[in-house]
Amino acid sequence: MRTVREPAREIPVVAEADVIVVGGGVAGMMAALAAARAGASTLLIERYGFLGGTATAGLMTSFNGFRNEHAPNHVQTVRGLAQELVDRLLAAGGACAHTQHGYFGPMKPGESPYAVSFDPEVLKQVGLEMLQEAGVRLMLHTLFADALVQGREIQAILVENKSGRQAILGQVYVDATGDGDLCARAGARYEIATGADQRLMRMTLMYRVAGLPDPAADERRLWINGITTKWGPGVGGVDGSNAEDLTRAEIEANRALREHLAKLREQYPQATLVAAAPMIGIRETRRIVGLYTISEEDVQSGRPQPDSIAVSSNPVPNYYGQRVFLEHLGFEIPYRCLVPADLDNVLLAGRCISACQPAFQSARSMAPNMAISQASGAAAALCVRSGRRPADLDVPKLQMQLEAAGAVVRVPPEERAQVE
Numbered sequence: 001m002r003t004v005r006e007p008a009r010e011i012p013v014v015a016e017a018d019v020i021v022v023g024g025g026v027a028g029m030m031a032a033l034a035a036a037r038a039g040a041s042t043l044l045i046e047r048y049g050f051l052g053g054t055a056t057a058g059l060m061t062s063f064n065g066f067r068n069e070h071a072p073n074h075v076q077t078v079r080g081l082a083q084e085l086v087d088r089l090l091a092a093g094g095a096c097a098h099t100q101h102g103y104f105g106p107m108k109p110g111e112s113p114y115a116v117s118f119d120p121e122v123l124k125q126v127g128l129e130m131l132q133e134a135g136v137r138l139m140l141h142t143l144f145a146d147a148l149v150q151g152r153e154i155q156a157i158l159v160e161n162k163s164g165r166q167a168i169l170g171q172v173y174v175d176a177t178g179d180g181d182l183c184a185r186a187g188a189r190y191e192i193a194t195g196a197d198q199r200l201m202r203m204t205l206m207y208r209v210a211g212l213p214d215p216a217a218d219e220r221r222l223w224i225n226g227i228t229t230k231w232g233p234g235v236g237g238v239d240g241s242n243a244e245d246l247t248r249a250e251i252e253a254n255r256a257l258r259e260h261l262a263k264l265r266e267q268y269p270q271a272t273l274v275a276a277a278p279m280i281g282i283r284e285t286r287r288i289v290g291l292y293t294i295s296e297e298d299v300q301s302g303r304p305q306p307d308s309i310a311v312s313s314n315p316v317p318n319y320y321g322q323r324v325f326l327e328h329l330g331f332e333i334p335y336r337c338l339v340p341a342d343l344d345n346v347l348l349a350g351r352c353i354s355a356c357q358p359a360f361q362s363a364r365s366m367a368p369n370m371a372i373s374q375a376s377g378a379a380a381a382l383c384v385r386s387g388r389r390p391a392d393l394d395v396p397k398l399q400m401q402l403e404a405a406g407a408v409v410r411v412p413p414e415e416r417a418q419v420e
């Protein structure tokens with residue numbers, strides 16, 4: 001490949017904070033909220049002009065995994081900030097139980113069924129309100145570009161935006177980019193299913209349509225406020241951490257959308273396109289290698305983890321091509337999966353945590369994803385306060401703080417005993 005040499009230059013330092021969260025999807029939102037509420041000065045950097053990531057830009061409008069989809073599902077395994085967000089959305093008319101996953105009851109504050117449908121426009125507003133109330137500083141329209149690393153520590157990160165190239169300094173950085181951009185640029189090891197024996201999950205262009213009748217009582221449909229969200233064209237064999245693949249996927253999916261709509265109009269002639277997602281939905285890219293990697297055995301057995309900080313009870317949607325439901329209440333997420341093996345002042349949030357592919361496929365869903373990310377933000381703040389590296393954090397203290405904030409950090413032992 002031909003190359004050019006970029007001259008070295010001085011970069012202005014435009015911001016400093018205790019905790020820098022890179023990425024403002026649901027993971028970044030929860031991590032920033034938790035860090036700020038724990039008293040850390042917190043800055044969140046997001047490339048778009050709004051929050052939500054896949055949930056808003058990707059129009060993936062269902063939070064799945066508040067509990068097991070099938071029995072045993074009597075325990076809600078995600079609460080804390082994720083439930084608070086649902087309650088705020090509910091109060092703002094932006095959340096409801098939907099029938100896509102067969103739950104037909106009404107919703108009440110403080111409790112969630114397996115899946116919750118939300119209005120992405122309301123999520124943008126409510127998310128912004130919650131972060132601003134907590135005192136999180138936002139840098140929108142700002143792309144993380146690179147990390148300056150010395151030894152195992154990030155010294156500064158470099159961003160690009162309309163003002164040019166800028167530097168930002170933090171004590172602890174949270175990688176909530178979904179794709180693990182921060183860690184990958186900082187040289188940390190990662191796994192990605194592009195080898196001979198593994199395949200990345202497909203990308204899907206989601207879209208929203210009006211003009212369909214309200215769903216019948218027993219009809220499975222993702223619906224809220226008169227609008228239905230549809231899974232549109234999918235594209236396989238593409239890698240969301242590769243710009244060429246991303247371009248090809250967007251073009252292919254957007255070209256195929258017209259056909260999808262034509263088919264839908266055969267059934268519903270009044271169907272009107274409200275929006276195609278501004279960004280094709282990317283399910284899977286890098287998983288950063290952490291101090292521990294959740295194994296298939298962990299997922300299947302649901303065995304207790306001493307440093308558990310959250311629970312994923314979501315099914316594994318694509319386990320060797322099949323949707324596999326857990327036969328227990330959920331598997332526990334060890335804190336060590338949030339700590340990159342190769343970097344000393346970074347934590348992972350959201351879908352780039354250290355997990356084997358089936359564990360990732362379960363925990364990437366937004367309810368467990370938000371629970372994990374609440375723990376990342378709280379841990380980052382605790383690191384700053386205690387002057388410890390993430391690898392040396394007092395985990396029992398973190399678990400206590402999360403529980404005090406209403407989070408479920410482990411499967412309740414008495415419930416586990418009943419199921420076994």
Ligand SMILES: Cc1cc2nc3c(=O)[nH]c(=O)nc-3n(C[C@H](O)[C@H](O)[C@H](O)COP(=O)(O)OP(=O)(O)OC[C@H]3O[C@@H](n4cnc5c(N)ncnc54)[C@H](O)[C@@H]3O)c2cc1C
Nearest residue numbers: 023025026027047053054064144178281282350351364366
């Ligand atoms: C088609 C599809 C269907 C799905 N179905 C469901 C479902 O039914 N229910 C469910 O719960 N989950 C579902 N998921 C999974 C779920 O939506 C995602 O795993 C989750 O939203 C990921 O959240 P995140 O915050 O970890 O990452 P992302 O949503 O990817 O957020 C990352 C954020 O970081 C920003 N960012 C990235 N790189 C940079 C950078 N370099 N600089 C600055 N900002 C950056 C992005 O703009 C984005 O806002 C689905 C996903 C897809 C794609």
